[in-house]
Amino acid sequence: MRLMFFLSGEHPTLPEAEVRGAIKAEGGAYELVEKLDQVLVLDTEVRPSKIAERLAMCREVCLHLCTANADEILEAVGSSDLPDLLDVRKTFAVRVERVKTHCPELERARLERELADLLLSEFRLRIDLESPETELVGILTDGKCVVGLKLCETARKSVRLRRPSARAAFHPSTLPPVLARCMVNLARTPRNGTLCDPFCGVGGILVEAGLIGARVVGFDIDPRMVEGARKNLEFYDVRNFEVSLGDARRLPEMEVDAVVTDPPFGVQASTGGVRLEELLRESLPSISRILRRKGMACLGVPSGVNLEELAEDSGLNLVEVHEQYVHKSLTRKICTLKKP
Numbered sequence: 001m002r003l004m005f006f007l008s009g010e011h012p013t014l015p016e017a018e019v020r021g022a023i024k025a026e027g028g029a030y031e032l033v034e035k036l037d038q039v040l041v042l043d044t045e046v047r048p049s050k051i052a053e054r055l056a057m058c059r060e061v062c063l064h065l066c067t068a069n070a071d072e073i074l075e076a077v078g079s080s081d082l083p084d085l086l087d088v089r090k091t092f093a094v095r096v097e098r099v100k101t102h103c104p105e106l107e108r109a110r111l112e113r114e115l116a117d118l119l120l121s122e123f124r125l126r127i128d129l130e131s132p133e134t135e136l137v138g139i140l141t142d143g144k145c146v147v148g149l150k151l152c153e154t155a156r157k158s159v160r161l162r163r164p165s166a167r168a169a170f171h172p173s174t175l176p177p178v179l180a181r182c183m184v185n186l187a188r189t190p191r192n193g194t195l196c197d198p199f200c201g202v203g204g205i206l207v208e209a210g211l212i213g214a215r216v217v218g219f220d221i222d223p224r225m226v227e228g229a230r231k232n233l234e235f236y237d238v239r240n241f242e243v244s245l246g247d248a249r250r251l252p253e254m255e256v257d258a259v260v261t262d263p264p265f266g267v268q269a270s271t272g273g274v275r276l277e278e279l280l281r282e283s284l285p286s287i288s289r290i291l292r293r294k295g296m297a298c299l300g301v302p303s304g305v306n307l308e309e310l311a312e313d314s315g316l317n318l319v320e321v322h323e324q325y326v327h328k329s330l331t332r333k334i335c336t337l338k339k340p
Helices: 014-025 048-052 070-078 108-122 156-161 177-186 204-211 223-235 276-290 307-313
Strands: 002-007 030-036 039-044 058-069 091-098 134-141 144-153 194-197 215-220 241-245 256-261 291-302 317-327 330-338
Touching (some): 002 134, 002 144, 014 030, 014 039, 014 048, 014 177, 014 330, 030 058, 048 144, 070 108, 091 108, 108 134, 156 177, 177 291, 177 330, 194 204, 204 256
Parallel strands (some): 194 215, 215 241, 256 291
Antiparallel strands (some): 002 039, 030 039, 134 144
């Protein structure tokens, strides 16, 4: 199935990487068809709904019909597979979105009308602009219009509702839920696998992993954080979890499918009096030990930390790095590691 992902655009590389990670987490493969600004088109056999319900940095998933230059859109839609896919018993609408300022020569409302007129001339369709059962989506980007039939929205809206201030327990160092969910996907966390966060804090990462169906295990050296994580997991009705006092440098004997964590930077969250680099140097071998063979880890660290060198010393290979600006004194690196 050729799928079209309408990405959020909040980061230059993370949304695309999250889609790829989510497909891998569901045990699937993909082939790249097209990559445009905020639009990713992939061939994959994974069920669209299974991918969509994991994603936080993607708005919606569509069945890709065609990609055309600005002056060829109507012809491309008319010659696409759309006639074979339309169910005339369902209500219909056309929606055109513009990414940033792409294709300024095209008026969205006019293009929507022209596409609707094209379809109405060929099919007896019932139009419903409020809550259509079928929606033709056109995305204007990079001088082209990418067109697809909407299949499903992603988990983005529900994930954003779990903002830190809305949780049962709050701590200022916790990750935004969209980034936490993205990191869970970057680590290819299996739906029925086990994820560990060895610096769990109040459990933001554990919540996001638990809500996709993973068993979650968390440790923290601060009993207040452990209690906060327990409250948040119960608040969001995550039941398959275990959180306890523990030191990331000396994790208990266990095997997990993924490790996702945002270690304390020593500003809003304490490193226990240990320099961050030293804390990571002593923690990564412990993380590597509990990670199953070919398992993935995703860590957030300040940009000045040479995680590649630290990871290699621990038997982990750096797979990808994404830089995220937080504020003028902090740029975070989101790093994905793999155990050979």
